[in-house]
Amino acid sequence: MSGYIFRNYTVEYLFKDMDVKFSDYDEVFSINDKYDYYVFMYFCNIDVDCNNVNKQIQGYMDKIEYLISNIPNNKNLYIFTLKNIYDFSLVCSNKNLIQKINNFNKKIYQLHKKYSNIKIIDFDDFFIRINTTEIINWKYFYMYQMIINPTYVKQFQAWYREQINRIEGKKIKKCLVIDLDNTIWGGVIGEDDPSKIALGGSFPGNIFLDIQKLILELKKIGVILCIASKNNYEDAKKFFESNPNMILKLSDFIVKKINWNEKYRSITEISKELNIGMDSIVFLDDSPVEREKVKQMLPEVYVIDFPESKYEYLNYFYKEFKRLFSKYQLTKEDKNKTKQYKQRAKQEEYKSKFSNYNEFISKLKISIEYGYMNDYNVGRLEQLFQKTNQFNLTTNRYQVSDLKTLNEEKNLVVYVSVKNKFGDNGIVGAAVVKFNNDTAEIDSLLLSCRTLGVGIENIFLKIICNDCYDRGFKKIYGKYIKTNKNMQVSNFYDNNGFEKIEQDDNKTKYFVKLKQKFKLDKEYEVSISGG
């Protein structure tokens, strides 16, 4: 990924060792479209005369508008928010400059809403991170036009990489596993008098109340909450239900391992039950011994450290949570995640009641919608392409821009969304089909793991093949590219009537020639959306 940075000050040192090139100062007219992404990183001029700065800010907006109309719209343009680095104002009530800056920032967020390839990087977030008011090193400023003190280069790079990962939906954790005693309340419920447990009220109960609120916020952005606590289940349940100050309810947690097993065992079970990788899990526990054991046994799980004093908890955890879980934007699916994982758990329970699989499926009243990529669902599709590891045949990590390019080139970018009697899962699967002369190739096919186990994957493949057939493509190729995580789909094409035609260590190619369309199983209700 090579980038091109438009700038008005010296910033090369900030991007040291990264694959980026830089414009001349204040220059935007030499756009070369060979780069993968573009960055607009402008600072308010360091100018004693505020009026000059005011005027320049309007110029920045003109530049951005020029860039938007000249950068290919399948490539991202990251715009840094403007920040008032140094305020020379001598009249305290004069806030013209601040207002100008706020207006500028408001406008770029509007542009982000209008153009899906415009992404905003909130520069304030960096300055909060480095926790300083002394941003400028005046020697470097006057000698080299550097605004940010080079002491902060390492922190800047780490922060910048995080922002890009977040925007691209990469490396974001999915699940928080928490301990209970002395983590979300003060004290030990199995030992202490219930009235002595610190939660709410004054210090230190007010700290734990805030921690619970913070954890609940994570749930709202789609983080899956689970418990791994050494306690008697009944004690914990009773406390959850009887303490009026509890913000978190037992029902906020998808998997509750409240027992006397080792925590690494509980976490392993959670990972299996939710069908998510260990590297998606974050563990929060006040006991250094438990933390160390989990670190040793499950090195892929991220274990959050604890600050020394309780009154630092909220600040420390918020910063960690933000780094690990925060999202660039929320999708509909994020908001309903807990509900969906719960449905899955319920569904598993329901399944065991039926001896006959088909009977079970028809009782679930599954309805499947198949449709095509558009501006409204492309964000969700990107998320699926970025995050799906297990049920993913080729693990192509497409972004919005890639998907748009693919779609424009007359390939098919399709989705499947699923409802059943327990609720609406929304878009859970996607595929890309490439056409070439008289053949079709299924370039990507993936499904979110929370829908597996009810045959959606097979019917999705059949619908895709039928769609190809209707378009006149009867020869269809498929492929499986092995990764560390997608073993479960290694026989997917074999099981669906495709023939193996080529195989090496990591890649298997398949082929099928359709004589007629696949019959769709009558247990599912299938609808096709749009065209």
Next chain:
Amino acid sequence: MEDKIKEIMEKVFERNITNDITMENSEVWDSIAHINLIVELEQKFNISFEPEEIEKMNSYYAIVEIVKNKTNNGDEV
């Protein structure tokens, strides 16, 4: 001291250097590399150069001399 300086220069320039390197005779030692080098030296030796010094630091030998002066004639830091 000399070794440490050389190590820092090689890291910043991403290649092996000889003692006779100067800004004039080196392709990699451009103004951006110069900034990175000064920042790196200041941080590694925990010192701060004055602009007059920075302007003179355009060869390996000049850098060694100035850093030595700054750190009390080359005592271990």
